Amino acid sequence: MIEELFQGNKRFQETFFIENISQYRELIEGEKPKVLWIGCSDARIQTGHITDAPPGTLYIHRNMGNIAPNHDWNFASVLEYAIVHLNVEDIVVCGHSDCDAIRALDQNLQDAYIPLWLNEAREAKNRVDSWIAPPRTKEQMEERWKQIEMENVRLQIEHLIAYPFVKKATDEEKIKIYGIYYDLRTGILSRIV
Incomplete structure (x- = not known):
């Protein structure tokens, strides 16, 4: 390969x-990117291609489940650098359909690190499960996963706002935060938040 x-x-x-x-x-x-893009590391999604963004436009952080954790130095340093030093104008959290990370929330994984990481998305699953009936069909399960994928985007935006320098930048209207969703079947990006 x-x-x-x-x-x-x-x-x-x-x-x-x-x-x-x-x-x-x-x-x-x-580099003078305008956008910090927080996306999933899923190999099926190539951020520059799906947005047709030219090189230099996006400062990209990708990880399993497009998570914005509050306890990860790697993520925090990317976030701080993007806001404080690169002066990005927008932050995008992009979730997507058929996300393996979201589906893994329903599994009892015995891995050492993956379950710990996915705990940062578990609240999205809990929220959706609290307001929809348990799925009985494959279609209902697919819809449930889609709802969790989108709720996870909202949850990760909440995590972002918990960073004092992000809260300050949004309060001062130096940055805007957007939640978007990419559908693998159609290639369409849609705005959630």
Whole structure:
């Protein structure tokens, strides 16, 4: 597989890179993204492609379940850098359909780390389960998962606002936070929050 990646890079260099060389030369001078994108690490989603965003537009943090935890130094440093040093204008939390992380909330995983990480999304599952009837059909289960995926986006926005520097930036209207949802079946992004 690694050879295929290098071959793909060669095609990229010979086509898109060369066709957009002036833009890439500008990017060497430094990054000035307008958006911090918090998305899922799901391999089926390529953020730049689904948004048709040119290089340099998005500062991206991806993890399992598009989680914005309050106790993770990696995430907190990305968030702080984006707001304080890059001066992003918008933060996007993007959930998606058929999310394996959300589905894993229903499983009794014996892994060492995954269940701990997913605890940051468990409240979304609890909320949805408190206001819908237990699913009896495959269609109802699919709808339940979709509702949890969308509620998880809302929950992660709550986590973001718990960071003092994020709260301050939103209060001062320096940044706006959006929750969006990507449907793998249609390729459509829709706004939740």
